Amino acid sequence: MQLPSLSELNLGLTVPALSLALWACILLVIDLFIPRDRKSVTAWLAAGGVVFAFIANLLVYRDPGVAFMGLFVADEFAGFLNIVVLLTAFIAILMSVDYLKRTGIERGEYYVLLLMTTSGIMFMNSANDLAVVFIALELLSIPLYVLAAFRAPEERSEEAGLKYFILGAFASAFFVFGAALIYGATGSSSLPVIVDAVGRALAGEGSSLLLLLMGSGLILAGLGFKVAVVPFHMWTPDVYEGAPTPVTAFMSVGAKVGGFAALLRILLVALPALTVAEGDAVAGWQTATWVVAALTLILGNIVAISQTNIKRLLAYSSIAHAGYVLMAVAAAGTPGVSDQATRAALIYLMAYMFTNLGAFAVAMAIEKDDGSGTSLDDFKGLGRSRPLLAAIMAVFMLSLTGIPLTAGFVGKWVVFQATIEAGLYTLAVIGVLTSVISAFYYVRVIVNMFLEDGEGDPAAAATPYVQWAIYLTFAGTLVLGIIPSLVTNLSGPVALAVASLVP
Amino acid sequence: MEATGLSLVTVVLFLPLIGFAIMLFMNERTQAGAIRWTALGFSVLTFLLSLGLWALYNPDDPGLQLVQRINWLPDYGISYYVGVDGLSLLLVILTTFIMPVAILASFRSHIFEERGREKLYYLFMMLLEWAMIGVFVVQDLVIFYVFWEVTLVPMYFLIGIWGAEQRIYAAVKFFLYTMAGSILMLLAILYVGINAGTFALPEIIAAIQTGALSFPFDGLFSTQGLLFLGFLIAFAIKVPIWPLHSWLPDAHVQAPTAGSIILAGVLLKMGTYGIVRFCLPLFPEASVAWAPTIATLGVIGIIYGAWVSYAQRDMKKLVAYSSVSHLGFVVVGIFALNAAGIEGGILQMVNHGVSTGGLFLIVGMLYERRHTKAMEAFGGVWKALPLFGAVSLVIVLSSMGLPGLNSFVGEFTILMGTLGSNILGFVFALFATLGVILAAVYMLYFYQKVYMGELDKEEIRNLEPLHWSEKAALVPVLIAIFLIGLQPAPFFRSMDASVDALVRHVDESVPEVVVGNLQMPE
Structure with a gap:
């Protein structure tokens, strides 16, 4: 077998993701020479790596191509999601610097692990082969297991790490098994090859259809775990509550982005033609995603109502938001709508990224050094003691509810539009009704901040870097809400790229 | 019709927001007076400029005027229009x-002594004005929805922060109730x-008229x-149409x-x-069928x-429920689906805004003085404050x-429209008239309890006279009451062309029912 030459590998396209992984390894060594009390230097070096990857990504973005003989694609879809992920990582680093110090868990590995998982997500965004998706999935997950337990020996954090690890291992197994079944049915693990084979497999004997359906079902389950949709959501509240808050914030956005990137790419590039019955127009997985989305929306939003801790509340709310993205995934199963629905999912993820990170940053500013102080009651009186912080949090809550002039509205808007265009009216109605339910618990945070009186100074920990994170996400939330064309233009040709990359 | 220059409508719309921005940078402690005056100044200026809209407006042209359109999200067909x-x-x-009336009414309010945050209060007022004007001038469905939802937020805070004892309950109920309705409208x-x-x-309307676009209609559902219902339920909650009114008494009493x-x-009129x-x-077909x-x-x-x-003993509750009654009139007028009914309905919206706004104003003044809204606590107010009593009588x-x-002009026109309507007719008019009689009963009861009677209560005898800002708030209300009552013609004239066009459009879409057969008397 002829080994490919370096130029055939097309390494240039992989620079954003690869540089981050390499930089993580180098940083691990550099960190040895940084004294214990000056670990924030590691943070800035890590942030520098993220910025480098961001710039590299902007240069590669919009110039689609394949690298590693078709295993890795750099298209606009990946480029857009890389932007989201790198912003997430950057903001998470900003949030971590002071937090790690004041909670006494400042260690250099933290940032290394964060960079590792970030590069894992970026590989996930670009993976064009089931095997690469799996490797990226592991690269994403394993550092996150460690990060979730970073507060060890504190019990809740250890529990979070262990729980996440055991269930995550199951999810990976599901995914691998699903990938194997699809390989069995189609004879390939490369997504663009599978799409051709699906047609042949469906035309052949009946067992291939069964393999394909089971395979895609298992993949849906495996990735569904990563993005935390019902019924694979059980771990979410415990892990979110137990993990250090900046990790939770990163996890609630980053892991979801990676999961949805792989899900969308597998479903839309490899399996768009997977139909259950002869002559069906819509993809066979639409019903499954539809049902999962509906369950996720209903359960996530209803259970969130009874939460009394902001981290748990945001955990359930993140489940609910995964449901909205999944609405767009379901809509993508209708031919002709898939481009628009993909775009809707991407815009939603970006809107959600700003808003949710911001909400976590404010929650962190409230949190005490020992990890307590995150109950909803701790928000009481914030409107008086820290009016600006409270006002910004109110905007985040309104954005999560989907009130206009915030990013959340734009996200919901494009998702609902795609859902209606796909003719999934019942799902759209479920989506809007659960939005009303969500208003109930988001508004309660606002009520506590402004309308109830509290005592003390709840925002003792609003340190400068955290504040920068808050301002950054706040600006993102408002800009995206008021001038959405900035982002909709950015994501304009994204969906097309997914389809046209089939070689 | 398409204009690219700056339209006066845009100026009127964004003026409150400029006031908002200026006030944002003022200091609450040292510049409290300046904040108040800035809010008043901008609201008055906005009012004057909106009169300019009327001056520039050509009543013979049924279409949209003073148009401005800027693309907002061209990919999705959404524009600022x-x-x-x-x-x-x-x-x-x-x-x-x-x-301005509402802002003047806040000048001497006790709420700031209790709750403070005066700056925030006026900021929300400006935001609210911006959003409300937006609802009325925007012609793009999505942007309309944006403004519609945005009105919720400042009102929620106004009730929730500066309201009475049950304010949080009322504010949350108001928010959830309205949002539940409007989000169906989004779909x-x-x-x-x-x-x-x-x-x-x-x-879209042009496409419907040419037949390029049609929504299949073969039954109510x-x-x-x-x-139609998706839109109507959102509006009906806001109006509120019985039986969706239960948020209203809470919101009104607590606000x-x-x-x-x-x-x-204003807010109820948005519905x-x-x-x-x-x-x-x-x-149009669904409107006729559901009418x-x-x-x-x-x-x-x-x-x-x-x-x-x-049945109410609480003044604010009494006025709140009277709103349900008055707006029922407007709804009947609109669904008479003829020119008289709709024009009467629109004028009655304005009338109700002026009269009921005035009623809440005087109830608020009474409350400021006695810190109770119970009618038993009053009596003989006219003897204590004769001028206030007289003004109140006019408003009542x-x-x-x-x-x-x-209000007479509006109600009369609505009844005329209802009688002449092929859809509604005599029975509706009969029952609606009953409402006029009942209105006399509860309003006079209110007046008698509070203003008439012996001056036997010590507190009433010592009622504080009206502050200049309170007088200033009452004067414009009185002017509007007499102006519309005595000189309604220009108000109708401004609506004639547009309403005729609307009625004709509904008529033509539903050929089997001849709807608009009653024209306005000149």
């Missing part, structure tokens, strides 16, 4: 008229927009019927005086305006609201619909 026509002109002016908007390929209302004035004066602006032209049902609910609201008002009579004052 504003303008006024006969349906919205008066309501824009009503909004800008009510705001209907999406469906309409996707099928039409644009969200610009005039273009067909596609068009459901879309601070200015909040009640704005709620009654009835929405019906006229969106439901009728977009879904008897909705009008029946309107009539039930008229009688129910009046009946419950009479106006709310009752006394000839020569504003």
Whole structure:
């Protein structure tokens, strides 16, 4: 077998993701020479790596191509999601610097692990082969297991790490098994090859259809775990509550982005033609995603109502938001709508990224050094003691509810539009009704901040870097809400790229 | 019609926001007075400029005027598209008229002594004015929805922060109730927009008129019927149409005086305006088919609201339920689906804004002095404060619909429209008239309890006389009451062309029912 030459590998396209992984390894060594009390230097070096990857990504973005003989694609879809992920990582680093110090868990590995998982997500965004998706999935997950337990020996954090690890291992197994079944049915693990084979497999004997359906079902389950949709959501509240808050914030956005990137790419590039019955127009997985989305929306939003801790509340709310993205995934199963629905999912993820990170940053500013102080009651009186912080949090809550002039509205808007265009009216109605339910618990945070009186100074920990994170996400939330064309233009040709990359 | 330059509508719309921005940078402690005056100044300026809208407006042109359009999200067919026509002109002016009154009413309020945060209060007022004007001038369905939802937020805070004891409950109820209705409208908007390929209302209506676009209609719950309901439920909650009114008494009773004035004066009209602006032209067949049902609910609201008002011992609750009754009138008028009914309905929206705004104003003044809203605590107020008593009488009579004052004109026209309507007819008019009589009963009861009687209570004898800011708030209300009552012609004239065009559009879409057969008397 002829080994490919370096130029055939097309390494240039992989620079954003690869540089981050390499930089993580180098940083691990550099960190040895940084004294214990000056670990924030590691943070800035890590942030520098993220910025480098961001710039590299902007240069590669919009110039689609394949690298590693078709295993890795750099298209606009990946480029857009890389932007989201790198912003997430950057903001998470900003949030971590002071937090790690004041909670006494400042260690250099933290940032290394964060960079590792970030590069894992970026590989996930670009993976064009089931095997690469799996490797990226592991690269994403394993550092996150460690990060979730970073507060060890504190019990809740250890529990979070262990729980996440055991269930995550199951999810990976599901995914691998699903990938194997699809390989069995189609004879390939490369997504663009599978799409051709699906047609042949469906035309052949009946067992291939069964393999394909089971395979895609298992993949849906495996990735569904990563993005935390019902019924694979059980771990979410415990892990979110137990993990250090900046990790939770990163996890609630980053892991979801990676999961949805792989899900969308597998479903839309490899399996768009997977139909259950002869002559069906819509993809066979639409019903499954539809049902999962509906369950996720209903359960996530209803259970969130009874939460009394902001981290748990945001955990359930993140489940609910995964449901909205999944609405767009379901809509993508209708031919002709898939481009628009993909775009809707991407815009939603970006809107959600700003808003949710911001909400976590404010929650962190409230949190005490020992990890307590995150109950909803701790928000009481914030409107008086820290009016600006409270006002910004109110905007985040309104954005999560989907009130206009915030990013959340734009996200919901494009998702609902795609859902209606796909003719999934019942799902759209479920989506809007659960939005009303969500208003109930988001508004309660606002009520506590402004309308109830509290005592003390709840925002003792609003340190400068955290504040920068808050301002950054706040600006993102408002800009995206008021001038959405900035982002909709950015994501304009994204969906097309997914389809046209089939070689 | 398409203009690229700066339209006066845009100026009026964004002026409150400029005030908002300026006040944002003022210091609450050292510049409290300046903040108040800036808020008042901007609201008055907005009002004056909105009168300019009327001056520039050509009443013979039924279409949209003073248009401005800028692409906002071209990929999705969404644009910032504003303008006024006969349906919205008066309501824009009503909004800008009510705001200075409400701000003046807050000048000496006790709420700041209790709750403070005066700056935030006026900031929300400016934000609210911006959003409300936006609702009335915007012609793009999506941007309309944006403004519609944005009005929720400042009102929620006005009730929640500066309200009475049960304020949190009332504020949350208000928020959830309204949002539940309006988010269904979002789905209907999406469906309409996707099928039409644009969200610009005039273009969609034009497409319906040429037959390029149609929503299938073959029954109350067909596609068009459901879309109609999607919009209508959102509007009906806002109006509120019986039986969706239960948020209203809570919100009104708990809101601070200015909040009640704005709620009654403008926010409720967004609902009835929405019906006229969106439901009728977009879904003419469904409107005709649903008209008897909705009008029946309107009539039930008229009688129910009046009946419950009479039973109240709390002044604010009494006025709140009277709103349900008055707006029932407007709903009946609109669903008479002829020129007289709709014009009467629009004028009655303005009248109700002025009269009920005035009622909340005087109730608020009484509350400021006695710190109770119970009618038993008063009596003989006229003897203590003769001028205030006289002014209150005018407002009460106006709310009752006394000839020569504003409400009479609106109610009379609505009744005429109802009688002449092929859809509603005599029975509806009969029951609606009953509402007028009941209104006299509860309003006079209120007046008698509070103002008449012996001056036997020590506290009433020592009632503090009106502050200049309170007088200044009452004067414009009185002027409006007499102006509309004695000189209604120009108000009708401003609506004639647009309403005629609307009625004709509904007529033509529903050939089997001849709807608009009654023209306005010149």
